[in-house]
Amino acid sequence: MLELINVTKTFHKGSIDEKIALNQLNFTLRDGEFVTVIGSNGAGKSTMQNAICGSWLPDSGKILLDGTDITLLPEHRRAKYLGRVYQDPMMGTAANMQIEENLALAARRGKKKSLLPLIRKGEREQYVKLLSRLGLGLENRLSAKVGTLSGGQRQALTLLMATMQHPNLLLLDEHTAALDPKTAAKVMELTESLVHENNISTLMITHNMKDAIRYGDRLIMLHAGKIILDVSGEEKKNLTVPDLLAKFSEAAGEEFAGDKAILS
Amino acid sequence: MLNYLSALPGAVAQGLIWGLMGLGVFITYKVLDIADLTVDGTLCTGAAVFSVAMIAGVNPWISLILAILSGLAAGALTGVFHICLGIPAILAGILTQMIPWSVNLKILGKPNVSISFRTYPVLLSLSNPPRAILVGVLFAAGVIAMLYWFFGTELGASVRATGSNPVMCRAQGINTNMTKILGLSLSNGIVALSGALLCQYQGFTDINMGRGAVVTGLAAVVIGSAIVNKLSLNFAVKLAGVFFGAILYFLVYQTVIFIGLDSDLLKMLSALVVTVFLGTPYVKKELSKAGSIRKGGNSRA
Numbered sequence: 001m002l003e004l005i006n007v008t009k010t011f012h013k014g015s016i017d018e019k020i021a022l023n024q025l026n027f028t029l030r031d032g033e034f035v036t037v038i039g040s041n042g043a044g045k046s047t048m049q050n051a052i053c054g055s056w057l058p059d060s061g062k063i064l065l066d067g068t069d070i071t072l073l074p075e076h077r078r079a080k081y082l083g084r085v086y087q088d089p090m091m092g093t094a095a096n097m098q099i100e101e102n103l104a105l106a107a108r109r110g111k112k113k114s115l116l117p118l119i120r121k122g123e124r125e126q127y128v129k130l131l132s133r134l135g136l137g138l139e140n141r142l143s144a145k146v147g148t149l150s151g152g153q154r155q156a157l158t159l160l161m162a163t164m165q166h167p168n169l170l171l172l173d174e175h176t177a178a179l180d181p182k183t184a185a186k187v188m189e190l191t192e193s194l195v196h197e198n199n200i201s202t203l204m205i206t207h208n209m210k211d212a213i214r215y216g217d218r219l220i221m222l223h224a225g226k227i228i229l230d231v232s233g234e235e236k237k238n239l240t241v242p243d244l245l246a247k248f249s250e251a252a253g254e255e256f257a258g259d260k261a262i263l264s
Numbered sequence: 265m266l267n268y269l270s271a272l273p274g275a276v277a278q279g280l281i282w283g284l285m286g287l288g289v290f291i292t293y294k295v296l297d298i299a300d301l302t303v304d305g306t307l308c309t310g311a312a313v314f315s316v317a318m319i320a321g322v323n324p325w326i327s328l329i330l331a332i333l334s335g336l337a338a339g340a341l342t343g344v345f346h347i348c349l350g351i352p353a354i355l356a357g358i359l360t361q362m363i364p365w366s367v368n369l370k371i372l373g374k375p376n377v378s379i380s381f382r383t384y385p386v387l388l389s390l391s392n393p394p395r396a397i398l399v400g401v402l403f404a405a406g407v408i409a410m411l412y413w414f415f416g417t418e419l420g421a422s423v424r425a426t427g428s429n430p431v432m433c434r435a436q437g438i439n440t441n442m443t444k445i446l447g448l449s450l451s452n453g454i455v456a457l458s459g460a461l462l463c464q465y466q467g468f469t470d471i472n473m474g475r476g477a478v479v480t481g482l483a484a485v486v487i488g489s490a491i492v493n494k495l496s497l498n499f500a501v502k503l504a505g506v507f508f509g510a511i512l513y514f515l516v517y518q519t520v521i522f523i524g525l526d527s528d529l530l531k532m533l534s535a536l537v538v539t540v541f542l543g544t545p546y547v548k549k550e551l552s553k554a555g556s557i558r559k560g561g562n563s564r565a
Contacts, residue, residue, distance in 0.1 A: 053435075079437030092435070094428035097421070104418075105425055110437035113418040161436075 002029040002169055002201065007051055007061030009225075021047040022058065023225035029169070034195055034202040036212040038244070039222035040256050045205045048222065049171050052203070054078045066168055080110025083162030083200070085155065085175040092158030095147030099138060099157065102146055103127045106161030130160055134190065152183035156190055163194045170195065172204040176211075188215065209241045223252045268522040273393035275518040279484075279511030280400025281461045285477060286484030286506040287407060288455035293485060295415070296427040296447040301357030302342040303455045303481060305364030306335045307474035310456025311463035312371040315379045324387055328460050335456020336449045338364055343445030368471055375471040379463060386464040396465055403461065407454060408503045414450075415499060423447045455481075479534050484510035486541035513537075 009022040021044045029035055039045050051058050052065075054075040063071045065081055086092050093102050104119045104127075124142060131139040134156050138149070146154060155175060162170060172191065176184035192215055195202050206212050212219050219236050221229035221244070228251040231239065248256045285307060292300035310331040317327035338360060345356035369375065381389035388399040414420040425433050426443040433440050455477075463469040488509025492501050513534075521527060 074439075075434045076437050076439045079435055082435075084435045086431075091429070091431050094425045094432055096428040097425060101421060101425075105421060105433075105436050105438070108418060108436075113422045113438070115414075115417045115419055117416055118418050118421040 001031050001064075001066055002052065002203070003027070003062075003064040004048070004051070005062040005064070007048075007058045007063065009047055009051060009056075009058045013059075020225050022051065022061075025061070025225060025227065027220070027227060029201055029203060032199050032201055033218060034216035035204070035218045035220060036216040037203060037205045037220055037222060038207075038209060038212045040248070040252075043222040044225040045222050046173055047225070049173050049203065049205060052169070052171060053082060053084060077110075081168040083109075083165070083167035083170040085158050085162050085170075085172045087174040087177050089151035089154040089158070089178055092161065093146045093154050095145065097146060098143045099131070099146055099149075100124060100127055100142040102157065103130070103161060103164070106164055109165045109167075130164060131157075134160065150183075152179050152187060155179060155183075155187050159187065159190060159194060163198060163200060166198055167200060170200045170202040172202065172206075174205050174207050177207050191215075209244050213237075213239045213241070213244070221248060221251075223248070228252060268518070271518050271522070272515065273397060274390055275514040276511055277388070277390070277393055277396035277400050277465065279514040280397065280404050280507060281458055281465055282480055282514065283400075283404055283484055283507035283510035284407060284458035284461065285455050285481045286488065286510050287411065287503060288451040288453075288458065289478060289481035290485050290503070290506050291411075291447055291451040291454070293482065294427075294489075295424055296444060296451075298346075298353040298427075298444065298448070299357070300339075300342060300353060300448060300451060301478055302338055302360040302364075302448070302452055303357075304474040304477050305361040305368070306338045306452040306455045307459040307462070307477045308368045308469070308471065309334050309338055309364045309371075310459030311469040311473060312368045312377075312459075313456070314460035315377050315463050315469040316371050316373075318379055318384050318386070319377070324385055328387075328457065331456045331460035332453045335459075336453040338456070339449035339452025340445055342452070343448040346448075347441045347444060365471070372469060372471065376468060378468045380467050381464075386467075388461065388464050389467060390465055400461070403457070404504075404507050407457070408500060408507075411503055412500045419443075419446075423450075476531055476534075479531075479538055480510075480513065483513050483534060483538045483541070486538060487512055490541060 004025055004027040007022050007025045008020070011019045011021055025044070025048065037045050037048070050056065052063060054070070054073060057072065061071070062069060070078055070081070084092070094105070100119055104123060107123070127142060128139045136153050136156060138153065138157065146157065149157065159175070175191070176187050179187060188211060194200070202216070204216060213236065217236070218230070218232035219239070220227050229247055245256050285303065288303055292298045313334045314327045314331040317330050318324060322330070341363070342356050342360040345351050345359055346353045351359070379386060381391055388396040390396065415424055422433065422438045423443045423446055425438060426440045426447070430440045433443070459474070462473070484506050486509070488505035488507070489502065491508050491512070492505030495501060517530070520530070520533065
């Protein structure tokens with residue numbers, strides 16, 4: 001379970017570019033919940049995830065994960081609990097390394113790195129099994145450099161790497177935004193099946209309102225660093241994109257800014 | 265001509281010794297993706313520590329270990345400057361290049377110390393090129409084997425991953441500060457070993473012996489990768505390629521000297537060779553881009 005308590009983050013404090021990215025944000029994600037996050041440009045969606053990951057420290061507030069205070073924990077030490085997939089398909093994998101090496105590093109997420117061989121007996125069989133479910137033929141290319149894969153393939157691989165060690169929380173930051181529609185749909189399908197099968201608590205930022213409605217058990221909308229809409233259950237299932245836009249202007253007092261979200 | 269031919273075994277031996285230096289550069293430049301200039305200082309530090317230890321009567325093998333340790337420490341210091349003080353790697357390297365210069369002078373006590381094979385039990389010397397080549401090959405093989413093993417371990421793979429994608433590393437729980445310090449340290453340890461062998465080979469340690477060494481190391485790396493990259497992508501082959509690069513470099517060097525080129529120009533020539541090798545891939549890419557636009561294809565709106 002994840003808890004954000006009064007988390008505030010201001011960028012460029014004291015300059016004319018000062019921007020309050022998170023404003024006393026309070027949010028609780030229950031165990032096993034799949035929450036989708038939408039919001040206009042600059043609403044604080046990515047900032048919220050970066051706060052959870054520890055890319056920087058918040059100005060104030062607390063972040064609890066399964067009851068442990070992780071507010072001050074360095075990024076690489078939180079990794080034990082978190083699976084991450086980025087918007088940029090290049091970010092989640094090491095291009096110069098082989099597919100199996102990337103998987104092996106992910107299999108050791110948050111563990112101490114020893115002087116034993118990276119890939120040990122029996123591991124390859126396990127990776128073949130994991131990869132074959134992607135249906136991309138990667139199971140036959142274990143020793144190929146990840147840099148030779150397409151964006152969609154890399155994103156699918158990143159997803160696998162993020163979930164294979166059963167994270168306490170899976171963080172998806174617009175992870176299909178950089179893919180073509182067909183590949184995006186495939187990666188989304190894969191996301192849903194991996195999340196459900198393994199019952200992983202998930203926080204998914206998306207630019208796509210339809211996806212935000214279709215996937216997950218709960219939807220939150222961010223605006224100016226605060227949650228302005230929080231729906232779940234039947235209410236969420238019955239939402240439509242016009243509903244969301246109406247609710248946005250009602251709550252925020254302005255039009256939704258983000259063409260991509262409305263048009264797609 | 266006979267003179268020239270008799271100089272070739274020496275060039276091979278020098279190539280093997282400098283190849284070790286090249287491996288150090290390979291680790292930072294190719295694996296970690298950091299341009300580390302500390303190596304100019306550590307080459308001499310390794311030589312200084314070795315010569316002083318040997319003159320004090322320490323066993324050559326133990327002197328060698330002391331030299332390696334001094335290099336490991338210098339590399340770690342660059343890492344700490346870079347990581348903890350946020351100084352860009354290239355500047356941190358320049359700083360830790362200056363520090364050894366003073367330290368080296370203090371270690372040596374004077375700018376030039378002789379460790380002639382006539383007086384000291386050195387492992388190799390230019391007076392005996394076949395033996396120098398043999399020793400060089402053994403060290404090369406040993407260090408290649410060690411690096412091949414290390415970069416295949418969990419820890420070594422983390423260092424490689426740090427050079428490839430630090431963001432991904434942190435998401436996988438790898439402390440990239442630690443892996444960078446480790447890589448820099450390892451690199452400079454090997455460079456110090458190279459310095460310790462070099463001073464034995466030439467029979468003296470000079471305070472300026474490391475000046476511009478990084479260029480020679482880079483030359484070995486870029487020439488080496490140009491030779492072997494088409495043959496195989498195996499990591500051990502890539503490491504061995506650095507030695508081929510270094511040997512070729514010194515063979516060409518000897519040839520140029522034999523032809524009678526002004527030796528004052530040699531450093532410039534080395535730098536130009538490295539420039540050509542480093543710049544070629546970029547220029548090629550730009551040219552092919554321009555080519556495809558002219559053909560009218562592949563335009564991405």
